[in-house]
Structure formats: C-alpha cells, structure tokens
Amino acid sequence: MGDYKETIREFLRGRQYQEILGLLGENRKIVRLLRSILYDEEPIIRWRAVTMFGRLAVGKPEWIKKEVARLLWSMNDEAGAIGRAAPETIGEIARNNIHLAEEAVKVVIQYIRDPETCRPPNRNVEILTGVLWAIGRVGSRRLSMVKKVMPVIESFLEDPDPSVRGHAAWCLGQLDGEDTRERLEKLSRDPGMTLLYENEELRLKSVAIIVEDALTRCC
Amino acid sequence: MAEPAAPKKKTDIGPPHYEQFLHPVVKKNYGKWKYHEYLKPGVLVHVAESGDKIFSVRAGSPRLISVDTIRLFADLAEKYCGGHLRFTSRNNVEFMTDQQKNIDPLIKDLNAKGYPVGGTNNSISNIIHTQGWVHCHSAATDVSGVVKAMMDELYEYFVEAKLPHKLKLAAACCLNMCGAVHCSDIAILGIHRRPPKINDATVANVCEIPTTVSSCPTAAIRPTTVNGKASVQIDEDRCMFCANCFTVCPAMPIADPLNDGISIWVGGKVSNARTEPMFTKLAVPFIPNNPPRWPEVTDVVKNIVKVYASDAHKYERLGEWIDRIGWPKFFSMTGLEFTKYHIDDFKHAGETYKRSTHIKFQ
Amino acid sequence: MATGKKIDTPLLDQLEKGPWPSFVKELKGMAVRKPMIQDLLGQLEMSYREKRGHWKHGGLVGVMGYGGGVIGRYSDSADKFPACAHFHTVRVNQPSGWFYTSKALRELCDIWDAHGSGMTNMHGSTGDCVFLGTTSEELEPIFKELTDKGWDLGGSGSDVRTPSCCNGPARCEYACYDTMDMCYNITMAYQDELHRPAFAYKWKFKFSGCPNDCVASIARSDLSVIGTWRDDIRIDQNAVKAYADSGMDIRADVIRKCPTACMGFDGKAIKIDNKQCNHCMHCINVMPKALRPGKDTGATILIGAKAPIIEGALLASVLVPFMKLDKEDDYQEFKDLIAKIWEFWDEHGVSRERIGECIQRVGLGNFIEEIGVEPIPEMVMHPRTNPYIFYEEYFEEGDAEGAEEA
Numbered sequence: 009m010g011d012y013k014e015t016i017r018e019f020l021r022g023r024q025y026q027e028i029l030g031l032l033g034e035n036r037k038i039v040r041l042l043r044s045i046l047y048d049e050e051p052i053i054r055w056r057a058v059t060m061f062g063r064l065a066v067g068k069p070e071w072i073k074k075e076v077a078r079l080l081w082s083m084n085d086e087a088g089a090i091g092r093a094a095p096e097t098i099g100e101i102a103r104n105n106i107h108l109a110e111e112a113v114k115v116v117i118q119y120i121r122d123p124e125t126c127r128p129p130n131r132n133v134e135i136l137t138g139v140l141w142a143i144g145r146v147g148s149r150r151l152s153m154v155k156k157v158m159p160v161i162e163s164f165l166e167d168p169d170p171s172v173r174g175h176a177a178w179c180l181g182q183l184d185g186e187d188t189r190e191r192l193e194k195l196s197r198d199p200g201m202t203l204l205y206e207n208e209e210l211r212l213k214s215v216a217i218i219v220e221d222a223l224t225r226c227c
Numbered sequence: 228m229a230e231p232a233a234p235k236k237k238t239d240i241g242p243p244h245y246e247q248f249l250h251p252v253v254k255k256n257y258g259k260w261k262y263h264e265y266l267k268p269g270v271l272v273h274v275a276e277s278g279d280k281i282f283s284v285r286a287g288s289p290r291l292i293s294v295d296t297i298r299l300f301a302d303l304a305e306k307y308c309g310g311h312l313r314f315t316s317r318n319n320v321e322f323m324t325d326q327q328k329n330i331d332p333l334i335k336d337l338n339a340k341g342y343p344v345g346g347t348n349n350s351i352s353n354i355i356h357t358q359g360w361v362h363c364h365s366a367a368t369d370v371s372g373v374v375k376a377m378m379d380e381l382y383e384y385f386v387e388a389k390l391p392h393k394l395k396l397a398a399a400c401c402l403n404m405c406g407a408v409h410c411s412d413i414a415i416l417g418i419h420r421r422p423p424k425i426n427d428a429t430v431a432n433v434c435e436i437p438t439t440v441s442s443c444p445t446a447a448i449r450p451t452t453v454n455g456k457a458s459v460q461i462d463e464d465r466c467m468f469c470a471n472c473f474t475v476c477p478a479m480p481i482a483d484p485l486n487d488g489i490s491i492w493v494g495g496k497v498s499n500a501r502t503e504p505m506f507t508k509l510a511v512p513f514i515p516n517n518p519p520r521w522p523e524v525t526d527v528v529k530n531i532v533k534v535y536a537s538d539a540h541k542y543e544r545l546g547e548w549i550d551r552i553g554w555p556k557f558f559s560m561t562g563l564e565f566t567k568y569h570i571d572d573f574k575h576a577g578e579t580y581k582r583s584t585h586i587k588f589q
Numbered sequence: 590m591a592t593g594k595k596i597d598t599p600l601l602d603q604l605e606k607g608p609w610p611s612f613v614k615e616l617k618g619m620a621v622r623k624p625m626i627q628d629l630l631g632q633l634e635m636s637y638r639e640k641r642g643h644w645k646h647g648g649l650v651g652v653m654g655y656g657g658g659v660i661g662r663y664s665d666s667a668d669k670f671p672a673c674a675h676f677h678t679v680r681v682n683q684p685s686g687w688f689y690t691s692k693a694l695r696e697l698c699d700i701w702d703a704h705g706s707g708m709t710n711m712h713g714s715t716g717d718c719v720f721l722g723t724t725s726e727e728l729e730p731i732f733k734e735l736t737d738k739g740w741d742l743g744g745s746g747s748d749v750r751t752p753s754c755c756n757g758p759a760r761c762e763y764a765c766y767d768t769m770d771m772c773y774n775i776t777m778a779y780q781d782e783l784h785r786p787a788f789a790y791k792w793k794f795k796f797s798g799c800p801n802d803c804v805a806s807i808a809r810s811d812l813s814v815i816g817t818w819r820d821d822i823r824i825d826q827n828a829v830k831a832y833a834d835s836g837m838d839i840r841a842d843v844i845r846k847c848p849t850a851c852m853g854f855d856g857k858a859i860k861i862d863n864k865q866c867n868h869c870m871h872c873i874n875v876m877p878k879a880l881r882p883g884k885d886t887g888a889t890i891l892i893g894a895k896a897p898i899i900e901g902a903l904l905a906s907v908l909v910p911f912m913k914l915d916k917e918d919d920y921q922e923f924k925d926l927i928a929k930i931w932e933f934w935d936e937h938g939v940s941r942e943r944i945g946e947c948i949q950r951v952g953l954g955n956f957i958e959e960i961g962v963e964p965i966p967e968m969v970m971h972p973r974t975n976p977y978i979f980y981e982e983y984f985e986e987g988d989a990e991g992a993e994e995a
Binding site: 236237238239240241242243244245247248249253257258260261262263264273281283287288289290291292293294295296297298300301302304305310311312313314315316318320323341342343355357358359360361362363364365366369371372375376378379382385402403404405406407408409410438442444469471473474475477480482483484487497498499500501502504506516518519520541542573574 | 637
C-alpha cells in the first residue's frame with residue numbers, strides 16, 4: 009500500500025483527482041492513504057488531500073460517512089494525536105455535503121473560542137488558521153452556521169501574526185458580513201505575508217492583497 | 228497551515244538498532260544461550276552454549292525518575308559493566324556484566340544510593356503503574372503514591388524470593404487501565420462512583436453530540452436541550468461511571484474527590500505456564516482515596532499476600548491457588564467481605580454463576 | 590515562565606519515608622533546578638490535598654510531519670502554578686529489549702535536561718522512553734536533537750503504537766524466534782503507520798519469545814506474537830539426575846504439575862509424550878538446565894487483546910497456531926497477514942473500535958473468512974453451545990435432487 013501512497017501524492021500534485029479514484033478501481037482503500045497524507049510534510053500535498061476529501065464527500069459520500077467521526081476524534085484524542093488538517097478537512101466536507109458533517113463542523117467552528125489552541129496566549133497558529141479556513145469554506149455557503157463567531161474572527165484581524173490576520177481577512181471575505189468592510193479596510197496596506205490555499209493553489213500573499221480580494225467579494 | 232518552506236527534516240528513522248547497545252558477551256552468544264540460574268535475589272546468570280556467562284543485577288526503580296538518576300545508573304554501568312545496562316518490562320533496571328566479582332560491589336553501591344536489588348524468580352518484581360495525578364487528566368487516584376506505599380509494605384518480598392511463585396502487581400488510575408491491570412496477580416484500580424457533571428453551556432461547543440451519545444456502552448446518554456442550547460443528559464440508573472463519554476466529550480468531567488477511590492482485584496495472570504492466562508477478579512469494590520499513603524489499601528494487599536504466601540503450594544500463582552481452594556475459602560481466609568458488587572451483571576454475566584454442586588463447606 | 594517558588598509539600602513529604610525508592614525524592618531532586626518541577630510538586634500537593642487531578646482534557650500539539658508521538662497536557666491551575674502550565678509528554682521509541690549503553694542514556698538525558706523538565710518514565714506502559722513535561726516551543730528543538738543523534742518518536746493516537754519485545758535471543762535460552770530483530774523490523778516497516786495516525790483506533794504489536802510471555806503480549810496487544818515450538822522438548826537426562834540429586838522433588842514439582850499429564854519420571858529419566866504437550870513452559874521453567882524448547886520453532890499469532898473500555902477486556906485469541914518467522918524472508922508471511930487484517934479493519938471498523946471489539950461485533954467466523962484464513966478448532970476453546978446458526982447455504986425448490994446451492 010505504501011507504493012500507492014507515492015502515486016497518490018503525485019496525482020495530488022498534478023490535481024489529477026479522477027486518476028486517484030481510478031487507481032485501485034474505485035476502491036475505498038484510498039481513503040486511508042489520503043488520511044495519512046493529511047500529515048504529509050509538503051504543504052501543497054496536504055492541502056490537495058483536503059480538496060480530495062471534499063470531492064469524495066460529493067462523489068463517494070458512503071466512503072466519507074465514517075471519516076468525519078475519525079477526523080473529529082483526532083482533534084479530541086487525549087491519547088496524543090494532533091488532528092493536523094482535521095479542521096480544514098471537516099470544513100471542506102461540510103461545505104460540499106453538509107449532511108455528512110453538520111454536527112462535526114459545529115464543533116470545528118466553536119474551536120475558534122478554544123483557549124488552548126485558538127485564543128491567546130497559547131494559540132497554535134497552524135490550528136487557528138486551519139479553523140479560520142474551515143469557517144470560510146463552510147460559511148460561504150451557510151452563513152447562519154458561522155454568524156455567531158464573526159466577532160471573534162474580526163478580533164483576529166489585529167493579531168500580531170500575519171498568517172492569522174491574513175486568514176481572518178480571507179475568511180471574512182468569504183462571509184457576507186455587513187460591518188466587516190470598515191475593519192478590513194484598516195488592513196488594506198498590511199505588508200505581512202502568508203501562505204494561503206485558494207482555488208487549489210497555495211500562494212504567498214500579502215495581507216493587503218487578501219483584503220483587497222475580500223472587499224471585492226463580500227461588500 | 229501557513230509557513231514558509233522549511234529545510235527537509237529527518238523523519239521516520241525509527242529507533243537506534245539494538246545491536247550497538249548489546250554487551251560483547253551478549254552479542255557473541257546471541258541466540259546461543261543454554262540455561263540460567265538465580266544466584267541470589269536480584270542476580271541472574273545466563274550460561275551460553277560456549278560456556279560464557281553473563282550476570283544481570285536487577286534493581287528496583289520508581290519508574291518516574293529524573294535524568295540525574297538515569298545518569299547515576301549510567302555511572303554504575305560504566306564502573307561495573309562496560310557501560311551496558313537495560314530496563315525491564317516491569318520498570319526495573321538491570322546491569323549486565325561478565326565479571327562475577329563486580330556483582331557484590333555493584334549491589335553495595337546501588338543499596339547505598341537507595342535502590343534495592345531483587346525482584347527475580349518467586350518475588351514481587353515492582354508494580355506496573357500509570358501516571359495518576361502526576362500527569363493524567365482522567366485519573367481517579369494517584370497510583371505513584373499508592374505504589375510507593377505498597378512497595379514499602381511489601382519490600383521484603385522484593386529483596387527476598389520467598390513466595391510460592393511470581394507475584395505480579397499492577398496499578399491503574401482509571402478504567403482505561405493503561406498497563407496489564409486486567410491480568411495481574413493483584414491489581415489496584417482507580418474508580419469513579421458518580422456520573423459525570425455535564426457543563427450544559429459548553430457541550431455543543433466542544434463535543435459532537437451523536438458521538439457522545441453513542442460512546443456510552445449502556446446507552447445511558449440522550450440528547451437534550453437546556454436553556455435553548457443543545458446538550459446531553461444521563462440516565463443515572465444506567466450509568467456505570469466508566470468515563471468513556473468524558474474521553475470523547477471534555478465538557479462532562481467525572482472526577483469527584485468525595486466519591487472517587489480504589490478497587491482491588493486478584494487472580495489474574497498473563498503467562499501460559501501451567502494454566503491458561505486469566506483475568507483478575509474483584510476482591511474489594513471500594514476504598515476511599517486516603518492520600519498520601521492509602522493505609523487501608525496497603526493493609527488489604529499485604530494481608531492477601533501473607534495469606535497466599537502461607538497457604539499456596541510451591542509453583543502456584545495466586546489465581547491458581549484460589550482456583551484450587553475455591554473463592555469462598557479465599558474470602559474467609561482473607562476476611563474480605565463478599566457483596567452484591569462482586570456478582571457480575573455486565574454482558575454474559577450468567578456465564579460466571581456457579582452452576583454445579585461442587586461446594587466445600589467450611 | 591516563572592515562579593518556581595518553593596512550596597511546602599507536607600503530604601508528599603510522607604512519601605519520602607520507607608525503603609522503596611521514592612518518586613517524590615526524584616521530583617524534589619529535579620525541582621532544585623527546574624521551576625517546572627517545583628510548580629508540579631505544588632500542583633501535585635494540591636491534588637493530594639483535594640483528592641483530584643488538575644490536568645485538562647487533551648491538547649493539540651505535535652511536531653511537523655508527524656501526527657503523534659507527543660501528548661499535549663495543560664494544567665487547569667496555571668494561575669497558581671504557571672511554570673507547569675504546559676506539561677507535554679514526548680515519547681521516544683526505545684531500542685528493542687530496552688538495551689542501552691551509558692553513552693546512549695547520557696545522550697537522551699542531555700537533550701531532555703536542556704529542553705524539558707528532566708523527569709522521565711523509564712519506561713511508559715507501551716514501552717517508549719517517556720520525556721515528561723515540556724512546553725510547546727521546545728517540541729521541534731527536541732525532535733531535531735533526537736533525530737540528529739539517531740532517535741525517533743514513538744507512536745500515539747489512532748496509529749501503530751511503538752512495538753515492544755522481550756529480550757529474546759539476546760539473553761534468554763527460551764526464545765523461539767528472534768523477538769528483538771522482529772520488533773525492530775516491524776517498527777521500521779510500519780514507520781508511516783506509526784507516525785501518521787490513519788486507523789480507526791490504536792494498534793499494538795507485542796513480541797514475546799515463549800509462552801511465558803514476559804511482555805504481556807496476550808493481554809495487551811492487538812496482534813500478539815508468542816514464540817513456541819512444534820517438535821520434542823529437548824531433555825538432558827544427566828541434568829535431570831543432577832536436579833534429583835540436589836533434592837528437587839521432580840514428581841511433585843514437575844510431573845504431577847503438568848497440565849496435560851504427558852510426563853513421566855521413573856527415578857532416572859524423564860519421558861514426555863510430546864504430542865500431548867501444550868507447550869505451557871512449566872517444566873522448562875522449573876528445570877532450565879535439563880529441559881529446553883524444541884528446535885522446530887516459530888510463533889503462535891493471536892489477535893484482539895484490549896483493556897475494558899468499552900465492551901470489556903479481552904485476551905488475544907488464536908489466529909495462526911504456528912507460523913515460521915523467517916527473518917531472511919523479511920517476515921513476509923506475517924506482513925501479508927497484517928495487510929489483510931488492516932484492510933478488513935479499515936472496511937468494518939468504526940472510530941475508537943479496537944480490532945478485538947470489531948471482531949466481536951462482526952464475528953470471528955466472518956472475520957477469518959474475509960481475510961482468507963480457514964477455520965480450525967485451535968481458534969476456539971470449544972465449538973458453539975448455542976444452536977442459533979446463521980446458515981448461509983440452503984436449498985431452493987426445484988433444485989436437482991442432491992444439489993446444493995450456496
């Protein structure tokens with residue numbers, strides 16, 4: 009199975025999602041390999057695996073039904089696992105097929121308030137930006153699910169870390185916020201840089217550019 | 228997941244290969260050992276087909292040890308063993324030397340530093356235990372303290388080999404039972420006696436409610452609404468305080484200083500020697516936590532050991548001894564109370580009821 | 590991160606008395622130079638006073654590229670004990686059989702002393718060397734220094750946990766296969782599965798060299814490999830005589846204690862009806878100079894042990910009564926079996942279900958059918974006693990006489 013993992017990684021690199029599906033004759037064994045790839049060292053490969061899970065949520069929902077519980081457990085696993093990419097993956101699945109992940113994504117959304125990972129002073133930037141990304145993905149289709157946490161997201165616009173500011177700005181751009189224009193505009197000259205995964209590409213962008221895109225989108 | 232490209236890390240290299248750590252005599256005779264003998268408590272000799280000998284000196288350790296203690300062990304290993312030592316599966320330390328003359332000075336040095344030598348053959352060889360209040364979020368008791376108190380009382384059985392057979396003890400601070408509590412001769416288990424306290428305000432934020440509901444082995448949990456927020460409720464009659472729900476839902480903690488405590492189990496074994504492996508069975512359902520030394524627990528355990536030592540035949544494990552004399556005799560000889568709690572009521576409980584007339588009258 | 594003020598610990602002080610080595614003494618030794626442990630002692634004393642722990646549930650921390658190996662731990666009393674607010678654990682994969690040199694141990698101590706609390710478990714329940722207590726910022730530096738010196742993290746979470754083994758042929762004459770080599774081989778073969786949790790729940794391998802099972806393999810591992818032999822026990826009758834001359838009561842201690850009554854002793858020589866021997870090791874344990882396992886050695890493979898949560902504790906049950914373990918062949922037969930089992934578990938397992946519980950739910954008969962293993966009597970204590978059989982084969986009306994339809 010390890011050899012297939014390499015092949016899947018290269019397919020993900022090339023955005024060849026159909027080929028992944030065809031790899032083992034539409035066999036759900038690929039799901040375990042994708043799960044493992046969520047821990048991959050290469051960021052673009054991890055992100056494309058997130059996208060692949062989102063696609064499977066539509067194309068093969070019966071494969072993904074059990075996945076969501078496993079992903080959520082990896083975030084809550086007190087026996088020492090870090091649910092890397094779990095928030096993003098749950099967000100992407102929820103965005104594409106809400107029936108598979110409605111309860112789970114609610115937990116992910118509330119994570120933005122979690123004192124150990126997302127709030128100062130202990131916040132884990134990786135998890136925090138992942139949660140912001142997930143909120144943006146599911147919230148752009150279902151604003152009602154995320155409305156309550158919008159003030160919390162806005163508070164991250166003032167975070168010292170540019171990737172947090174950038175993801176918060178991007179996230180707000182995905183949501184149809186009435187009052188966000190003013191707060192976003194404050195960052196329209198912010199030179200801080202962050203990697204952002206958008207349209208299946210991972211690009212280094214300045215917070216200013218992200219804000220510009222966000223303003224065009226939402227307001 | 229936003230970070231700049233990092234230099235390629237070394238990962239997936241696995242542990243260092245053991246061969247580099249083996250004593251030269253061990254390496255030379257790898258797979259070619261002939262027999263072993265116990266020279267005295269804590270001292271083993273293994274004799275190879277070539278005639279070479281390797282001596283192992285076993286010392287007790289509290290498992291929770293500092294780097295300074297490890298460095299001390301390293302010093303002793305260098306002084307007497309060419310730097311070679313190992314740890315055992317029961318958390319003792321073993322110094323390996325091919326020089327018989329080094330054994331007594333090594334034992335003297337170990338004892339001087341407070342580390343007893345023993346734990347071999349028909350002895351108590353240290354108590355396997357878990358993290359307790361030192362490090363665990365789900366602990367119903369602190370096993371480091373209980374273990375220290377018990378080993379102080381049972382010390383003579385570590386430094387001397389005078390029991391009918393090996394006696395393996397274990398202690399776990401909750402039902403997750405990290406370690407082999409379910410298969411030890413005598414085991415201590417931390418338990419809860421009240422249901423979790425549900426934090427209705429945060430359940431929906433941190434827990435997936437369907438998963439929480441399905442995590443309960445007795446279906447005691449139901450979804451509900453409290454002050455307009457989704458939450459869960461527990462049917463107390465069905466709750467057996469296993470804390471599995473807390474493991475999946477942090478918003479329902481179960482720790483309760485008033486009611487948490489310790490249960491004692493006996494009669495398990497892991498090995499296949501003579502009889503098949505067996506689970507431990509309940510001896511005492513509840514003793515309140517009494518830190519720092521839990522005297523009630525140590526008294527009960529010491530008594531069980533004494534009765535076993537005085538009555539069992541040679542080579543009889545504790546569980547085998549009880550099987551021979553029967554559970555009624557075990558309870559009367561140890562003076563332990565038999566209660567309703569001792570009778571199984573979980574799945575397949577009926578298989579444990581006595582369905583014959585094979586009864587010994589006292 | 591400060592305070593580390595000295596706090597009185599009257600309850601814990603009582604655990605420094607007595608002959609057994611004291612963990613409190615270990616902690617206090619470290620507290621002298623580590624504020625983190627000073628505060629830990631304070632928090633532990635509070636726990637002893639209040640009879641409750643003070644650690645929060647969970648904590649998402651780790652090193653980049655891995656999904657486990659680090660257990661996050663946060664204090665719920667950081668206001669009182671700020672120095673142990675973060676108290677994460679790092680699992681370091683131990684060498685097979687827990688063999689070390691002083692140099693290796695010093696390496697680990699130096700890394701840990703520089704980046705953490707200085708407290709360890711030698712070892713954790715699974716087998717790893719446990720570094721107990723550090724902060725999030727130190728995790729990557731610790732990992733880098735470990736790997737630079739040739740060490741790696743162990744497993745945690747829903748992955749393959751760090752395998753462990755008895756000392757096997759390194760020191761024990763009973764070893765029926767090379768437990769040390771197999772443990773190392775399997776650890777290396779499944780590094781990906783060990784570091785990147787992708788299973789329904791945890792998976793444990795444990796390797797014991799003989800049925801004495803010194804690593805509690807049958808009680809604690811999903812996949813238990815216990816050494817055994819198929820041919821005759823080797824007897825040195827001169828050594829038997831020597832035991833008798835030295836006063837051993839061979840008839841009482843050995844012959845009459847044989848569980849299958851397959852042994853005899855006429856005062857001069859031991860006889861064994863090896864076809865009736867169930868390889869329990871008792872006689873060998875009592876007379877190691879005179880009796881040894883046979884030479885046609887291998888292992889019994891058992892599956893499905895686990896602790897009580899949630900359906901009850903299980904011991905592993907026989908899956909393959911005898912498998913030759915060929916290190917020349919890279920244990921390929923064993924690995925093929927593992928691949929099939931994991932495929933089944935992936936298909937049928939649900940989140941937080943060990944393979945043992947999965948098999949209970951699906952049925953052992955269905956499980957072995959799906960992984961392509963034939964049913965044999967060695968797998969059960971006895972055949973079923975209940976007559977509720979899910980027949981899958983039956984006839985239909987109009988079949989030719991004597992024909993069977995599957």
